[in-house]
Amino acid sequence: MTKTAYLRPSGSGRAGLTRPMASLDGLLRAWLPGQRWFAGKDRPVTDLRLLSLTELFPGCLHLLVHAGHAGGHSGHAGVPAPGGTPPPGDIYQLLLGIQEHPSPRLGRALIGRAQDGPLAGLTVYDALLDPRSAQLFLERLRQPGSAGPLRFETDRAQPVPAGLVPRVLDAEQSNSSLVYGDEFILKVFRRIQPGVNPDLEVPVALAGQGCARVPAPVAWFRTTQPQPATLGVLQPFLRDASDGWTLALHALATGTDFTTHARELGRATADVHLALAAAFPTGAPGENGRTAAAMAERLDAAAHSVPALRPFVPGLRGAFSALTTCDPGPPAQRIHGDLHLGQVLRAGREWFVIDFEGEPSRPLAERRSAQSPVRDIAGMLRSFDYAARQRRPWRPEWARRCREAFCAGYAARAGWDPRKKHGLLRAYETDRAVYEVIYEARHRPDWLPVPMAAIERLAVRGD
Numbered sequence: 336m337t338k339t340a341y342l343r344p345s346g347s348g349r350a351g352l353t354r355p356m357a358s359l360d361g362l363l364r365a366w367l368p369g370q371r372w373f374a375g376k377d378r379p380v381t382d383l384r385l386l387s388l389t390e391l392f393p394g395c396l397h398l399l400v401h402a403g404h405a406g407g408h409s410g411h412a413g414v415p416a417p418g419g420t421p422p423p424g425d426i427y428q429l430l431l432g433i434q435e436h437p438s439p440r441l442g443r444a445l446i447g448r449a450q451d452g453p454l455a456g457l458t459v460y461d462a463l464l465d466p467r468s469a470q471l472f473l474e475r476l477r478q479p480g481s482a483g484p485l486r487f488e489t490d491r492a493q494p495v496p497a498g499l500v501p502r503v504l505d506a507e508q509s510n511s512s513l514v515y516g517d518e519f520i521l522k523v524f525r526r527i528q529p530g531v532n533p534d535l536e537v538p539v540a541l542a543g544q545g546c547a548r549v550p551a552p553v554a555w556f557r558t559t560q561p562q563p564a565t566l567g568v569l570q571p572f573l574r575d576a577s578d579g580w581t582l583a584l585h586a587l588a589t590g591t592d593f594t595t596h597a598r599e600l601g602r603a604t605a606d607v608h609l610a611l612a613a614a615f616p617t618g619a620p621g622e623n624g625r626t627a628a629a630m631a632e633r634l635d636a637a638a639h640s641v642p643a644l645r646p647f648v649p650g651l652r653g654a655f656s657a658l659t660t661c662d663p664g665p666p667a668q669r670i671h672g673d674l675h676l677g678q679v680l681r682a683g684r685e686w687f688v689i690d691f692e693g694e695p696s697r698p699l700a701e702r703r704s705a706q707s708p709v710r711d712i713a714g715m716l717r718s719f720d721y722a723a724r725q726r727r728p729w730r731p732e733w734a735r736r737c738r739e740a741f742c743a744g745y746a747a748r749a750g751w752d753p754r755k756k757h758g759l760l761r762a763y764e765t766d767r768a769v770y771e772v773i774y775e776a777r778h779r780p781d782w783l784p785v786p787m788a789a790i791e792r793l794a795v796r797g798d
């Protein structure tokens with residue numbers, strides 16, 4: 336029997352689960368905070384619990400762990416962990432390679448060598464960063480079936496060929512993505528919330544509507560334990576694509592026109608909104624009173640954790656309260672939820688939209704609810720402002736021209752013009768800027784001045 340065979344969960348479940356943690360606990364506590372996708376960087380991991388463990392193939396384990404932060408705030412609603420109520424925290428998906436004689440070229444995949452417990456002496460690494468493991472994982476994904484609580488499903492109409500060579504996508508991200516043979520991209524969700532992930536649900540529904548703006552999933556996997564949750568999605572890879580952020584920065588640097596792209600982006604956004612409205616139930620035109628109250632609540636929470644926001648709170652509240660008296664706007668519907676220039680890809684002569692997870696810090700139920708499409712429009716308009724502020728001197732007229740073009744393109748397709756909904760747009764842009772302040776404070780403090788400049792403008796001038 337190999338040493339890793341000790342890891343196979345025993346029939347009794349819980350005892351089989353706790354034993355490997357004796358080996359992994361210290362290694363994972365040290366490694367997790369260094370990962371971009373780990374949300375609790377500002378708080379020590381005080382409690383690490385194994386929720387499920389499955390051997391995917393020899394030497395590769397699939398784990399769901401709950402990382403708790405005693406005394407800290409919860410990132411998400413957690414799943415009850417075995418062994419009593421866990422402190423607030425999040426659930427993470429890990430694929431671990433465990434070898435006695437690992438490749439000497441593990442590089443940044445290396446997590447460490449287990450010192451204690453049943454794995455003492457074995458090397459532990461991130462299997463997604465190891466080409467051999469990543470290749471074997473694709474073999475597992477290609478075939479529908481199950482392994483312990485894991486379920487692997489495919490779209491039989493889009494078979495995935497064997498033997499595609501993997502490479503890790505280097506972009507700093509909220510999840511981990513692998514590209515296989517420039518044909519497919521696999522996104523492995525890292526922070527797991529119970530329920531269907533919109534990044535699977537939405538592209539599948541849009542494919543059903545014949546919407547070609549979103550790559551259609553070809554395979555996916557999910558867990559049934561400790562609660563059903565989506566774990567990863569394989570989609571066609573758009574070769575030679577450039578994301579909107581890169582294209583915008585290039586246009587700013589070279590002085591080339593971006594308004595044509597912005598106009599087409601407006602049209603593409605409207606196409607996706609129309610397909611979403613056809614695929615999912617729609618609501619009544621926005622209940623602006625409730626929306627204003629929710630925005631004000633988010634502002635208060637943000638000002639509590641980022642003191643720089645506090646002087647602007649009264650002015651920003653004005654943007655929200657104006658919602659109660661303005662035109663209710665278009666009906667609520669499913670939206671993208673985190674639309675910005677990094678979420679749109681230009682391939683050939685078309686724009687494609689990716690990453691339907693929504694704002695990662697919002698609860699899943701909220702991200703899957705019908706909301707005003709103005710939220711997405713505001714997200715993209717904020718993104719033009721972000722891009723314009725990447726260069727000195729700041730180019731406000733560049734952002735303004737992109738806004739105009741984007742809204743004109745949107746109006747031409749959707750049949751209503753976002754520029755005529757000034758009050759709504761201001762409220763949603765303010766809400767988005769508040770979200771960005773929190774995001775930057777947590778993830779990229781150097782970028783905080785970008786949304787703060789917008790906060791100042793929206794609070795004082797309101798344009």
Ligand SMILES: Nc1ncnc2c1ncn2[C@@H]1O[C@H](COP(=O)(O)OP(=O)(O)O)[C@@H](O)[C@H]1O
Binds near residue numbers: 509689
């Ligand atoms: N279908 C695709 N074709 C080509 N590149 C893609 C595709 N999907 C994602 N990407 C690339 O992967 C990056 C990360 O994808 P994304 O879904 O935004 O992950 P995350 O949620 O981790 O940020 C994108 O910025 C894009 O460059």
Ligand SMILES: O=P(O)(O)O[C@H]1O[C@H](CO)[C@@H](O[C@H]2O[C@H](CO)[C@@H](O)[C@H](O)[C@H]2O)[C@H](O)[C@H]1O
Binds near residue numbers: 675714719721771
């Ligand atoms: O990781 P995701 O792409 O899902 O989104 C998160 O990270 C984004 C940054 O990578 C962040 O976007 C903000 O910065 C962008 C430039 O890097 C800018 O284009 C966006 O307009 C701005 O919101 C996004 O908010 C966050 O959810």
